[in-house]
Amino acid sequence: MNAQLLGDSGHEFRYIATDTRRISFPADTIFFALITARRNGHQFVADAYEQGVRLFVVSETPDAPIADATYLIVGNTLQALQQLAAWHRSRLQCEVVGITGSNGKTIVKEWLFELLAQEEQIVRSPKSFNSQIGVPLSVWMLQRNTTLGIIEAGISQPGEMQALQKIIQPTIGLFTMLGDAHNTGFHSMQQKLEEKFLLFENCAALIVRTDDEAIKKMAQTFKGKLLNWSRHEDAWLRVSNATEQGASTTVELQQGDTVFSITLPFIDRASLENAMHCVAFMLHRGYDIVTIQARMQQLQHLDMRLQWNKAINDCYILNDSYSNDFTSLIQAIEYLHHQSRNNKRTIILSDLSVATGETKQQYKQLAALLTEKHIDRLIGIGPGMKKYMAELPASSIETLLFDNTNELLQEFAAIRFSHEDILLKGGRNFELERVARLLEAQQHQTVLEIHLSAIAHNLQYYRSFIQPSVKLMVMVKAFGYGSGDAEIARAMQFNGVEYLAVAYVDEGITLRKAGVHMPVMVLNTDPASFNALEQYNLEPEVYSFDFLQTLLQWCRHKGISNMPIHVKVDTGMHRLGFDTAEIPDLAQLLSSQQELVVKSAFTHLVASEDAGEDDFTRQQVSAFSEACTTLQQTLGYSFLRHAANTAAISRHAHAHFDMVRLGVGLYGGLAGQLPVMKLKTTVAQVKRVKAGETVGYGRSGLLHRDSIIATVRIGYADGYPRNLSNGIGHMYLHGRQVPVVGKVCMDMTMLDVTEIPQVKVGDIVEVFGDHIGIQQVAGWSQTITYEIMTGISQRVKRVYIDG
């Protein structure tokens, strides 16, 4: 890498990291500080060091080199990374397939892996590591015992492929197809095609479809062995006929003198084309036709490929929120057209990614396509959609247009979906999987329904206790008390709540990534995540001098000033916080620095719900009030003061100060609130069991009569407490409460439904909700609602219901 060495030589490494969030074996890792449009990796060197990395490739000489770290100083860290990978590749003898093309790269790669893994030691690039950074990282994974490397190369502008070719040094080329994805960087299709073919410069063989004239011409310039397939007679592999039957297609083929046919479990054009590349590859690798035939039949649509999922209200959804270029859109619409269940057809579509200058044209084409394929409804998301699709020529298409995905989600409840085939398609940045989640809410599993209108109602209820000038902070810690953090946060943002609070930095990051931009307080920040605090604009609680000093030093080191903090005062909880006696010193310290600025001071009440402790609560409140006065006098500026949790909002108006912190009450965890969470499961099996038999583990569930037993799909791993075994817990179905019989298992629970002979498999069972309150379940389990709510495991699907 022509690097200048600073520090010890003789370090060994096996792993390369360019992102400190993805370091698994720090002692064996070399960290490349890459400079990209979005960030400068040099800012993360300290973070990597803290994780245990000691070897760094940098382009900026460190001002204060860390004593036991070794730096390799180079002119350009990305180039160095690429050089290293190319050197690694040149030492290996294995066959390497270099795949490029506009669409289908990842699918062909994954399919080749599935088809050949029995015989080959394959290393393939992870998901879509196909860029200037991803390719060297992929190539680095090739090992001495690898027999076949399958590496994807993606480019977005001229000049990039040459660099990738040098790193991959493919022995076999595979060109999937030329579409118009990422056209923006190129003057013309021809230029793009020529650039892509640079990957194949030194390949011994090339697999390519040559039905297109431009591609055929390009392929003829290839110097190695051309393994082209097409309908033309002169092709290496000739496709003479294709017949569709049900969900499969049988293709008649000829290679040399051999005529044969292969049945593929697909009918859509893109899958057939991708599969044909694989057939050609297997033939080239010497596989016999019987093996090829057998294995091709096993191929499946990959997850990211098109498939129907059952959705709400008898809808079906095709989730293709993976890319949104025009070519793949056409394919998806074709698929919808072919595979439709004769329902109403709806397309939910984000802005197209189109070449500059062709925008209007493409949207016009889209409109024509929608009409031609008899699409009934378009739900468009994004400014482009709004601009160009507002006046669709065909009035037969119902059109709903939104500026962004959040706007659609907010309106979601008002849009009626029923008996529809829905195609969901859009760029990744639109996060359409959030829409898919709402649509796919299924009935045949255990779900936790979150009723957003009940949340709004509860919010209103608690607001009614506070003066209009008092602000509201909502606690969304612990995954929003189990009900979902981002969803709740977005609802709060929508409802004009002023502040959010989370327990840990990671929880705050989740909110930011979900597009939540309100201020977020973090109760418990680990100094290791200070960088993230700053990066995601989160505001820490400061609770001790130790913590405060660490934070101050970090700010000074980073040159940060005016970072918002929240001072925690301990008035009796004795968990975190400054003692009231420490406040004068704290005030002195805070007033003599510029790095931190106090946004608020707060305390936590320990028994605000308990009338028997009201004296203590008053004591806490007055101690806090005094502390705030001291702090404010010394600081010379004002800040928000807050003390009240849910119970204090309704019981202690004197504790409201400038802001209150609403938690459990919002989520319906206190008696008198509308239930927000409804946990539902389904019956998996119904059995008739004789008196004298036992049900479940340990034989504790002894039956005293001939019984009907229903097994339901929920257990302690889902958060249904095991101490509800043997008749303690009850669930509700067919208008009755029925007891748990035997022990609650990990994934299942048995109910005694002898009184309900009509019970059948698939019946919906309420674990808690309208008929059995969550308070009731907590009572049976001898705990508090908080624990039941937050204990519902992440594998239980959350479904958000509005209205």
Ligand SMILES: *Cc1c(COP(=O)(O)O)cnc(C)c1O
């Ligand atoms: C959790 C929490 C709350 C909310 O308490 P609820 O009883 O759920 O209203 C308020 N303040 C702090 C500091 C908390 O940790």
